Amino acid sequence: MKLFLNKTSPYARAVRILMLEKGLEDRVELCWCDPWTDDAQLLEANPVGRVPALITDNGTSISESLLIAFYIDSLSSQLPSDNKEDNLHLASIGQGLMEAAFALVISRKYKDEGDDESVLTKRRISAIERSLLHLEQSIALISCCDISSGTIIIAVALDYLAFRLPELGADKRYPELEVWRANVVSRPSFKNTAFG
Ligand SMILES: N[C@@H](CCC(=O)N[C@@H](CS)C(=O)NCC(=O)O)C(=O)O
CATH class of the missing domain: 3.40.30.10 (Glutaredoxin)
Structure with a gap:
């Protein structure tokens, strides 16, 4: 491949x-x-x-x-099979969070700074905030899921926020999620693929 x-x-x-x-x-x-x-x-x-x-x-x-x-x-069936619906749920929220964060970063990069006031940008920031709150409230589910496509996508989305949008302060405002992220990103697969 x-x-x-x-x-x-x-x-x-x-x-x-x-x-x-x-x-x-x-x-x-x-x-x-x-x-x-x-x-x-x-x-x-x-x-x-x-x-x-x-x-x-x-x-x-x-x-x-x-x-x-x-x-x-x-x-490959390697990786324990968590509940499939939970995995899809986590993957969908993680993907949405990733898309909102990426869209915000790219619109800031390619458009005027004043664009932060645009309707679309405000909607993306709201999507990020709602998704983070949802994930923080779902920490019990996330923490008991083994590493899977769903939890990987969430951890990468959170790491992307820390990398590109640290000013949003997601790590400080969602402390349980941050503890979970810090633990997941210490895995070799995350360390070996760090953003940069
Ligand atoms: N929905 C797509 C998004 C992929 C995407 O936006 N990739 C970006 C890099 S992070 C890209 O290649 N952008 C180039 C472009 O939009 O022309 C996915 O999940 O793969």
Whole structure:
């Protein structure tokens, strides 16, 4: 398999961590690229031009991190199988949090600073806040779930907030979630894929 990725994409990092946790790293060639410069090989793998994109062993390309995660989940039963509905619930909130945070970072990067007052930006900040509150209130469920696609996506989304949006102070305002994140990101799969 080939995985197109870059070092700062939370979506690509979640997929890569899942592969490491599943012991599939020897089966995948990492293809580092810059999705913002229309990398020709990436565009061939994914005409949408975004990372992550996976080329499977039979040459099929799959994009969208959640779909790649579900494909990886189907390849190996390694990792204990938590309740499937809980895993999907956690994956969906983690993905939504990741998307809201990423959209905020990208709109700040490519638009005027005054854009922080825009309706869309305010909606994304509200989505981040509601998701964080939901996750903090769900800490009992999250803590008792083993590492899985759902918990990996949440931990990567929280780590992305700490990396790109520390001014939101999520770590201080949601202390139980922060303790959980600090514990998860101490795993080798997270350390070996740190943002940067
Ligand atoms: N929904 C997609 C989002 C992927 C995405 O936005 N990737 C970013 C990097 S974090 C990208 O490649 N952006 C390039 C672009 O939008 O042109 C997923 O879950 O994989």
